[in-house]
Amino acid sequence: MNHMLYHYFKDRSAALMGHSLAAAVCAGYLYLCRVPGGVIAILLIGWCLAEAVVLAAEYYRRRSYFGAIFSSIDRLDKPYLIAELMPLSRRQEDRLYREILYRSGKSVIEEVHRLEREHREYREFIEGWIHEAKVPLTNLSLICENQRGSIFREIREQAEMLNLITEKALFYARLDSVDRDYCIQKLSLRDTALAAIYRHQSYFRRNGVCVENDIPEECTVYCDEKWLEFMLCQVFVNAVKYRRQGQDTAPRIRVFARKGHAETILCVEDNGIGIPVQELPRIFDRGFTGSNGRGKEKDSARATGLGLYLCRKLCSRLGLSVEAESKEGVFTRICFHIPDGSSLFARGDEKANLSNL
Numbered sequence: 001m002n003h004m005l006y007h008y009f010k011d012r013s014a015a016l017m018g019h020s021l022a023a024a025v026c027a028g029y030l031y032l033c034r035v036p037g038g039v040i041a042i043l044l045i046g047w048c049l050a051e052a053v054v055l056a057a058e059y060y061r062r063r064s065y066f067g068a069i070f071s072s073i074d075r076l077d078k079p080y081l082i083a084e085l086m087p088l089s090r091r092q093e094d095r096l097y098r099e100i101l102y103r104s105g106k107s108v109i110e111e112v113h114r115l116e117r118e119h120r121e122y123r124e125f126i127e128g129w130i131h132e133a134k135v136p137l138t139n140l141s142l143i144c145e146n147q148r149g150s151i152f153r154e155i156r157e158q159a160e161m162l163n164l165i166t167e168k169a170l171f172y173a174r175l176d177s178v179d180r181d182y183c184i185q186k187l188s189l190r191d192t193a194l195a196a197i198y199r200h201q202s203y204f205r206r207n208g209v210c211v212e213n214d215i216p217e218e219c220t221v222y223c224d225e226k227w228l229e230f231m232l233c234q235v236f237v238n239a240v241k242y243r244r245q246g247q248d249t250a251p252r253i254r255v256f257a258r259k260g261h262a263e264t265i266l267c268v269e270d271n272g273i274g275i276p277v278q279e280l281p282r283i284f285d286r287g288f289t290g291s292n293g294r295g296k297e298k299d300s301a302r303a304t305g306l307g308l309y310l311c312r313k314l315c316s317r318l319g320l321s322v323e324a325e326s327k328e329g330v331f332t333r334i335c336f337h338i339p340d341g342s343s344l345f346a347r348g349d350e351k352a353n354l355s356n357l
Helices: 003-009 013-032 037-075 079-084 092-145 150-173 175-180 189-199 201-206 223-241 307-318
Strands: 186-188 210-212 220-224 251-260 263-270 322-325 333-341
Touching: 003 013, 003 037, 013 037, 037 079, 037 307, 079 220, 092 150, 092 263, 150 175, 150 223, 150 307, 186 189, 186 223, 189 201, 189 210, 189 223, 189 251, 189 263, 201 223, 210 307, 220 223, 220 333, 223 251, 223 307, 223 333, 263 307, 307 322
Parallel strands: 210 251
Antiparallel strands: 186 220, 251 263, 263 333, 322 333
């Protein structure tokens, strides 16, 4: 409050000095006219009191006016719209400021709409291009499927990797529209994990990685199958990329699930090189590759730091959570927490019995 008072009187210092000079001139003139000193003193005191009352009233009025504006800003999701909610003022100066803010906000809104339109058009172009690129990649895999020989097997594996890379770009482009592109339904965790494993079987075989699916057949959850399978694929790729090489222990990935408190926890564990403890809190950050991703190995050189970032973003949009545990040189475990009770939001499944709620 003292800070506001200081600036309030500072802004009006010139006017106060003018009023003081006018009072001194009037007092001098009355003194020259032989008006008694007591009368002059009373007049000066009345002048000062009137000035103080005017200043105090103006101060509290201005403080209330700007307090209402700041309260409106705090409640707004888009503060640049404040001109629409500014209280009316009798001062011409305030009206001019309101008009300035209105025009400025209007230009900001127009610019935001232009950027959103450009972003939407770019995203639609990327999605269309990716869909077009996936067609020849799929055809290439089918052509090699019926051919024998190591060269055709290598071409098919590389086509599958390209297909996975383009799919990652597609899912990244669709991050903003996840809430409009999902289908929550009852699904078998074991079958979903098997589908993700099958997509990477050539990749696992080529790198000598053994995959164990220890999820019980009766384990079911309510989730979007496409997005969950995609997240598992990202974790599988990382597990293979950061496997231990040249060691006596064969690379291994284990997929399992366990029940938690009102949730099912789906875990993917590998016996790879692990993650340094100081880097573990940052592995879900966008673009973070860590010391492992900067290695000299061929797989490490391709690290982008987007796989786990996409997993975290997708989990937040789907109401899931993801966490990581690791011990350097021993293991890495990525766990997805899938809450129970999502059957109320399922599509294409039996209707929930609301009478039991």
